[in-house]
Amino acid sequence: MGFSVVGQNLPRLEGKEKVTGQAKYIDDLNFPNMLHGKLLRSPYPHARIVAIDTAAAKALPGVKAIITAEDLPDRRHGPFVQDTPLLARGKVNYVGEPVAAVAAVSLEVAERALSLIKVNYERLSEVLDPLIAMESDAPVVHENLDAYPAVFPVQRHGNICSLITIEDGDIEQGFKTADFVFEDTFTTPMAHQCHLETNGAIAAIDAQGRVTVWASTQSVHLNQIRIAETLDMPMSKVRVIQTRVGGGFGAKVELTVQPYCVALARLSKRPVKIILTREEELVATRPRHSSIVTVKTGVKKDGTLVARQIKLIYDTGAYADDGPGIVGFGSLMANGPYRIPNYKIEGYCVYTNKVATGAYRGFGNPQAAWACESQLDIISRELGIDPLEIRLRNALDPGDKTVGGQNLFSVGIKECLKAIKEGMDWESPKSKNRGRGVACVHHLSGLLASSAYVRINQDGTAHVAVGAADIGQGSDTTMAQIAAEELGLSIEDVAVVSQDTDSTPYNWATTATRLTYMAGNAVRRAAADAKQQLINLAAEVLGLPADKLSARNKVVVSVDEPQKRISYAELGVISHWVKGGQIIGNNSWMFNEQPFSIDVKVTGFPFRVLGAYNYGAHAVEVEVDHETGLVRVVNALTAHDVGKAINPLSVEGQSQGGFTQGVGYALFEDLKVKDGKIISNTLLDYKIPTAVDVPAIKSLIVETNEQTGPFGAKGIGEAPLVPVAPAIANAVYDAIGVRVKDLPLTPERILDALKV
Amino acid sequence: MKQEIRFILNGEHVSLNVDPSRTLLDVLREDLGLTGTKKGCDEGDCGACTVLIAGKPINSCLTPMGKINGQEVLTIEGLGDPEQLHPLQEAFLKVGAVQCGYCTPGMLLSAKAILDINPQPTEAEIRDSIAGNLCRCTGYTKIVEAIKYAANLLEGRS
Numbered sequence: 080m081g082f083s084v085v086g087q088n089l090p091r092l093e094g095k096e097k098v099t100g101q102a103k104y105i106d107d108l109n110f111p112n113m114l115h116g117k118l119l120r121s122p123y124p125h126a127r128i129v130a131i132d133t134a135a136a137k138a139l140p141g142v143k144a145i146i147t148a149e150d151l152p153d154r155r156h157g158p159f160v161q162d163t164p165l166l167a168r169g170k171v172n173y174v175g176e177p178v179a180a181v182a183a184v185s186l187e188v189a190e191r192a193l194s195l196i197k198v199n200y201e202r203l204s205e206v207l208d209p210l211i212a213m214e215s216d217a218p219v220v221h222e223n224l225d226a227y228p229a230v231f232p233v234q235r236h237g238n239i240c241s242l243i244t245i246e247d248g249d250i251e252q253g254f255k256t257a258d259f260v261f262e263d264t265f266t267t268p269m270a271h272q273c274h275l276e277t278n279g280a281i282a283a284i285d286a287q288g289r290v291t292v293w294a295s296t297q298s299v300h301l302n303q304i305r306i307a308e309t310l311d312m313p314m315s316k317v318r319v320i321q322t323r324v325g326g327g328f329g330a331k332v333e334l335t336v337q338p339y340c341v342a343l344a345r346l347s348k349r350p351v352k353i354i355l356t357r358e359e360e361l362v363a364t365r366p367r368h369s370s371i372v373t374v375k376t377g378v379k380k381d382g383t384l385v386a387r388q389i390k391l392i393y394d395t396g397a398y399a400d401d402g403p404g405i406v407g408f409g410s411l412m413a414n415g416p417y418r419i420p421n422y423k424i425e426g427y428c429v430y431t432n433k434v435a436t437g438a439y440r441g442f443g444n445p446q447a448a449w450a451c452e453s454q455l456d457i458i459s460r461e462l463g464i465d466p467l468e469i470r471l472r473n474a475l476d477p478g479d480k481t482v483g484g485q486n487l488f489s490v491g492i493k494e495c496l497k498a499i500k501e502g503m504d505w506e507s508p509k510s511k512n513r514g515r516g517v518a519c520v521h522h523l524s525g526l527l528a529s530s531a532y533v534r535i536n537q538d539g540t541a542h543v544a545v546g547a548a549d550i551g552q553g554s555d556t557t558m559a560q561i562a563a564e565e566l567g568l569s570i571e572d573v574a575v576v577s578q579d580t581d582s583t584p585y586n587w588a589t590t591a592t593r594l595t596y597m598a599g600n601a602v603r604r605a606a607a608d609a610k611q612q613l614i615n616l617a618a619e620v621l622g623l624p625a626d627k628l629s630a631r632n633k634v635v636v637s638v639d640e641p642q643k644r645i646s647y648a649e650l651g652v653i654s655h656w657v658k659g660g661q662i663i664g665n666n667s668w669m670f671n672e673q674p675f676s677i678d679v680k681v682t683g684f685p686f687r688v689l690g691a692y693n694y695g696a697h698a699v700e701v702e703v704d705h706e707t708g709l710v711r712v713v714n715a716l717t718a719h720d721v722g723k724a725i726n727p728l729s730v731e732g733q734s735q736g737g738f739t740q741g742v743g744y745a746l747f748e749d750l751k752v753k754d755g756k757i758i759s760n761t762l763l764d765y766k767i768p769t770a771v772d773v774p775a776i777k778s779l780i781v782e783t784n785e786q787t788g789p790f791g792a793k794g795i796g797e798a799p800l801v802p803v804a805p806a807i808a809n810a811v812y813d814a815i816g817v818r819v820k821d822l823p824l825t826p827e828r829i830l831d832a833l834k835v
Numbered sequence: 836m837k838q839e840i841r842f843i844l845n846g847e848h849v850s851l852n853v854d855p856s857r858t859l860l861d862v863l864r865e866d867l868g869l870t871g872t873k874k875g876c877d878e879g880d881c882g883a884c885t886v887l888i889a890g891k892p893i894n895s896c897l898t899p900m901g902k903i904n905g906q907e908v909l910t911i912e913g914l915g916d917p918e919q920l921h922p923l924q925e926a927f928l929k930v931g932a933v934q935c936g937y938c939t940p941g942m943l944l945s946a947k948a949i950l951d952i953n954p955q956p957t958e959a960e961i962r963d964s965i966a967g968n969l970c971r972c973t974g975y976t977k978i979v980e981a982i983k984y985a986a987n988l989l990e991g992r993s
């Protein structure tokens with residue numbers, strides 16, 4: 080099918096405001112009479128709160144409101160398990176946990192007030208290591224675990240927040256039929272999203288008691304329901320508006336500072352702004368889970384995978400947050416894009432007294448892929464099979480079933496592998512100290528629901544409203560392209576409504592690689608609905624049957640007699656003034672394939688429906704310095720099957736950005752903890768890649784046609800980060816014959832491994 | 836202990852009565868309403884607050900007002916406007932070098948500084964010149980491409 084808007088490299092709709100400094104992010108907004116809020120945080124990993132004395136702080140001139148748990152409804156929240164109080168209640172569970180919040184006339188006064196709040200703590204023994212936490216005599220993080228409501232059939236006890244199992248085939252038999260069995264354990268550290276703009280929000284209350292929150296967020300809808308739930312307000316009294324967002328990568332999906340702004344604004348009757356400092360971001364927001372993953376794999380001599388057993392242990396820190404979802408998702412992804420007939424996967428989400436962890440690009444997949452894609456390299460080298468070839472031999476084909484048994488329609492993993500093989504000139508000679516590595520990824524585009532509506536204006540242009548929060552990845556432009564294509568309009572004729580719970584219909588969130596696929600589906604279907612209404616109206620006006628009309632280039636035209644036509648503008652006027660009222664197309668959409676086939680044994684899985692699978696393969700070339708242990712990525716190639724690329728420029732941007740975050744994860748990102756406290760508290764201590772740490776990244780797009788996606792599209796967002804670390808480690812092995820199983824691949828680790 | 840500070844901001848003379856220990860970043864954003872310059876860390880590690888002083892990129896979050904007396908300061912607001920974009924701004928849009936946009940103002944100014952002294956920089960020189968500007972979204976590939984593209988646009992024009 081020929082497209083006119085879809086598939087074009089269109090520049091961002093909001094590009095000009097970003098290059099001229101006019102884009103308004105949360106800290107660029109200010110209101111008359113606005114107060115500044117700050118949070119008092121726990122200095123201890125585990126302690127009972129004996130008493131909190133706020134009298135001296137309250138007496139400080141300029142302090143307008145102070146809240147502690149006592150001032151809030153006694154209620155815990157959380158997307159999977161409701162275990163998190165807004166402010167610590169009874170005890171603190173990690174260093175950095177909010178204990179009190181202050182609003183004052185200036186930041187300086189708010190900070191001074193914090194220092195005047197006296198909290199009397201009684202230390203409790205803490206548990207910091209997830210393996211110790213899993214033992215029966217470990218200190219307990221949550222004594223009332225069973226009292227916490229969960230939104231899925233949770234299996235839990237002690238410090239085990241959730242346990243997920245997925246099993247298919249006959250694992251014992253599988254290992255028996257294998258010629259070789261490999262078993263390895265891999266670890267990863269906590270890693271931070273490091274969105275360049277820190278979290279922030281402003282809340283203001285109107286005379287009717289209705290609250291408006293402006294936030295740097297990945298979902299106005301999630302913010303709205305969580306604020307309503309935690310503060311005991313009807314959703315009708317909570318309005319959330321998204322500002323421009325300076326990156327999120329998962330960190331801005333769930334609540335951050337919004338409810339404190341609201342609570343302080345209600346108490347002080349003045350607008351309240353809270354912006355986190357970089358230090359607060361690093362030490363007290365929700366980074367990616369650290370992990371310990373053990374993989375046992377049975378293979379035939381020719382490299383065919385026959386059995387796999389995986390145990391994943393993810394440290395969720397003090398609260399569940401997205402942990403059960405992340406562990407469930409990581410468990411589902413762990414086998415990779417391969418056919419494995421017999422498998423047993425167990426995923427443990429474990430509480431410790433460390434910062435609560437959460438969603439970060441990849442959602443549990445990077446840890447699992449680090450282990451499984453590293454081990455596949457070990458296997459290929461032991462068997463003397465080329466690492467790229469062993470992947471090709473086991474890779475899924477269209478029509479195959481993936482882990483759990485969900486049907487697969489478009490599967491481009493083999494095309495991705497072939498593309499990087501050719502693009503990297505895989506078999507060409509390498510210079511000294513250089514090595515090449517490959518790794519694959521599969522990931523889901525999907526989860527939960529999305530809805531959209533499309534209004535046709537009097538002049539025939541359109542407004543598209545969809546709760547798809549653009550956080551920099553370019554979804555507004557993608558949504559406009561999808562709507563324009565379906566409606567037969569140009570991109571200039573389509574406005575995308577800014578995120579506002581008062582006007583944009585429900586969409587779960589910008590997460591799970593889901594906007595192009597899920598929100599895009601809703602937008603395309605809503606646009607098709609509007610188009611059909613245009614055609615029906617034209618049929619009446621022209622006196623022709625609707626099925627003999629087509630709509631494109633802003634006119635509805637007769638298929639047989641092209642001179643019989645009527646423009647959208649005329650139809651817009653007729654609908655508004657003469658007949659029927661404004662044309663509004665709408666759609667609500669959910670993915671509805673069954674995630675698991677009947678013979679698969681699944682327990683404790685946190686999602687009801689999944690989505691479409693997207694695929695990718697990366698090849699890298701590294702150079703390793705034997706003296707210093709430094710690893711440099713000198714050549715990088717990514718290939719991703721995204722279905723139809725709606726905006727190839729954006730797909731490349733996601734690929735290159737994700738790849739670069741993966742380089743940081745592979746080589747140096749490590750949120751270090753000492754005595755329960757995160758000590759990587761500046762961007763100097765927590766180094767992320769700069770322009771000199773990565774080469775020019777070549778990103779190939781492999782197009783397939785996903786029959787369930789809008790114009791054949793799937794997603795891209797998360798996948799490009801996932802295979803980077805194993806691809807780099809595999810390349811390091813290729814260069815110097817040394818295998819590192821713990822991330823990151825620091826010079827010390829490389830040198831230590833060389834010594835062995 | 837406020838003090839009168841005079842400087843040239845985006846081509847115009849400015850005179851302010853401010854505490855000289857406050858940072859240029861805070862004064863730009865809070866007193867002058869120029870919020871295009873971003874705060875990513877407030878401790879000199881991210882480059883989001885980059886402005887040009889006498890043509891050189893500096894972190895405005897580390898620059899006390901006392902230091903800019905008599906200086907010439909360029910912020911993103913002075914680089915170009917939507918009707919008349921600077922070739923760098925044009926290039927960033929065309930090539931797709933902007934995602935969330937939070938690093939973009941600082942990145943553009945660092946790029947301007949290098950092109951002003953080196954109209955056709957190599958890939959390595961470009962990367963060095965923006966090594967102090969963190970971008971978490973783009974992976975830098977398209978930013979480097981955009982700077983090369985702008986270099987050609989500027990050459991073509993002059």
Ligand code: FES
Pocket residue numbers: 873874875876877878879880881882883884885894895896897
């Ligand atoms: S805000 Fe100045 S360097 Fe980060």
Ligand code: FES
Pocket residue numbers: 275325326551932933934935936937938939969970971972973
């Ligand atoms: S575009 Fe987001 S930090 Fe650079």
